[in-house]
Amino acid sequence: MNKEKNFSKWYSDILEKAEIIDLRYGVKGFIVIRPWGAMILENMYQLYEKALQKKNHKSCFFPVVIPEKNFKKESSHIKGFTPEVFWLQKVQGEDKLALRPTSETAFYQMYSLWIRSWRDLPLKLYQRANVFRYETKATRPLIRSREFYWIETHDVFATREEAEKQVQEDIETTEEIMHEKFGIPFLPMKRPSWDKFAGSVYTIGSDVLMPDSKLIQQPSTHLLGQNFSKAFNIKFKDEKGKEEYVWQTCYGPAPSRILASVISTHGDDKGLVIPFCIAPIQIIIIPIFNTKNKKNVLDESKKIKRELENLGLRVEIDDSEKRPGEKYFEWELKGVPFRLEIGEKEIKEKKLTLFTRDTEKKETLNMRDLPKIKKFGDEFDSRLKKKADDFMKDKIVNCKTKQDLKKAMENKKIARVNFCSIEKEGEKCAEHVEKEIHAEIRGTLANKREHPKGGKCIICNKKAKEVVYIGKSY
């Protein structure tokens, strides 16, 4: 497996060899997520849901089917989504039913029943759900699938100001979880108006860099404004008794897609490297025994396992009949952060051999220092993050001319350039970039205003209103 030389092959190989998924289910775009993948996914879900709950979101579950008439209520939404929808065969007595591609039109129908007064606001709900898109292009496991596993939040406020604050909070949640925990840096990009979510006022996508230097959109958050509240008649009475339409936002992190970035960003030629905080097994204990000392070594291994578990860690002992070398190979392939080797010598000296997956260092750990592994785990995750941050930082280059921009794209960089506008009037320049330079205007930085400082648009040479980022994407 050679990640740098052939990322695409490396990615397919690792998914199969580390038993993350199985592609042989036999229906295009629908994959089986195997236990090793499912356990990582579950840990990702738990961290994400906890973060949302801390920010006053409550969970709920909506049906998987959405009547066609719901889609029709918001005209740009139906235009954007209809081609991508799976429909059920006629169900007696029902409107045409779609499998949810996203659930705005399911939630907001109920919101119009639930929301009456300012006392009902803000309303912040999320659901953990699988969603479906009828992709006709080539699918790619976890990256572009027809079924994926996500979270969608649907938040409602009394004012635009509060809604815009929520959009910023969503970016912070992405930062807190995807970047700080999973070690995946991103550019929060306010998308050009021609590239926003169907039915939104504006969209902020989190652009993540893949090892092949292409960008992939991870969690996006949308200011829906009053577009849906007008379409679904969601009104509230304010404190003075005046009726108003609510302001809405939605946010959609997809753990199954983020898993693709986690695998791609941190993995190496030996296999996966899973962040400590989401590793199904954080420490694998390899007992090294012969027929004589087997019982003793296994007993000691169990003692160590219990001690680590009491610290809240996820630990397993590999007591299978394979040779130690074979076990090392397998657990490195599966990306377990730490390996503890324990044999007669270790027991006698009260010292263990500790192997760390990312640095590939072997060191000696005094048994009484076992609790330090928690701290090592934090450091492990910090290293992964730092490495990913450095990779991304290195990729962003300022470009002043079209020539610069072309070169940057050839060198697989992300260009930071002055640009006329990300509203309608900039669309022509964006088309030029797409056709001539085979790259995309990804947007402006959404959590910090960057000024073009009187510069000119890199394409049309008119006065630049924005600093935008340009790259190639999935």
Next chain:
Amino acid sequence: MNKEKNFSKWYSDILEKAEIIDLRYGVKGFIVIRPWGAMILENMYQLYEKALQKKNHKSCFFPVVIPEKNFKKESSHIKGFTPEVFWLQKVQGEDKLALRPTSETAFYQMYSLWIRSWRDLPLKLYQRANVFRYETKATRPLIRSREFYWIETHDVFATREEAEKQVQEDIETTEEIMHEKFGIPFLPMKRPSWDKFAGSVYTIGSDVLMPDSKLIQQPSTHLLGQNFSKAFNIKFKDEKGKEEYVWQTCYGPAPSRILASVISTHGDDKGLVIPFCIAPIQIIIIPIFNTKNKKNVLDESKKIKRELENLGLRVEIDDSEKRPGEKYFEWELKGVPFRLEIGEKEIKEKKLTLFTRDTEKKETLNMRDLPKIKKFGDEFDSRLKKKADDFMKDKIVNCKTKQDLKKAMENKKIARVNFCSIEKEGEKCAEHVEKEIHAEIRGTLANKREHPKGGKCIICNKKAKEVVYIGKSY
């Protein structure tokens, strides 16, 4: 709300008033699960999944769609399920696709690829998933829906003996979680052969009593034997290199359906009573303040909240502007196990007022005794369980004659009777029970062999081979 007088109305009312679900989604059999219901469900899932993991099950995720050709492989399975399936509109390049009603035919196709040798066994996987049944009869929220939220385990063994052990382990898991934790007693019933799962050798359903004295089937576990392994060609090489078909079981607890039993069993005329172990809020703190002492009372409330949270408890403060009486009413309706009232007097005396939802007792709790609430919570759950156990025990009556049996059914009891056979030859007697007595043979006790002691079948008077339970069901 009067549970005893009109259970059916009480059930609908409480689901709405306690904000468990919303029926107004507009598609028959598809309901919205609101936050209060979703949070209980989530806690149920977590306890269930943890128990399965402890028994060496690993999670995975399978696609929601299953190709028709998969169903066709096991002939009795397709006969049993085809009428109940939702189909997708034609998807280009694919076989006809169903929404999973259950996932045997999805899992086992992959099992035939994954299993090669005795080293791969046992294989014990589960998935948390929503499943779909095209119910044509009247639906009933959480009880009979077209979409429900369940767990399905699919276990594979080298021998029939191990598989049968797994069936018993599944019954124990139901006992451990549904009975011990959620307080719902059940009869593990080995179903008559005419009533087993489509494709199984035998089925064990967990019969739970509803307040209207009807039985509802909760988790069922199935010995699939080699029916599916032969249909899907799932073979393994044993230690001697001989190829054999595997032995299989599956088990399907549906938290959304169990929730119906939890609500129905423990609730009373004031509302829900949620077991402590799955209550989204275990303790609600009601601060009692006026404009002068508000800050002081709220500060003290927060201190108590923190202290309880540090014990690992789920606690909220209701600091809304409603009157205390209104708050009491609401949280009792929502079934929160404990309420702590705290005002100036309580702070001065360092004593809190503790209200317990099931006993409706108010008592004084010394602030330094706060940690006792954990123990109180266990006692709370024990009381709920005891009450449910007593209700069920009281319902089971031994019947010797048809006359007795008729009377028992009129008096809304469960009859325990001698019966000729639960194999094919007993089907006629079962039909008689159904037509003449409007009741059902539910099966024989599955975790304990009961002997008819030379008695005769209550219907045909022939020699009885079994002791069966008869009741009315949902």
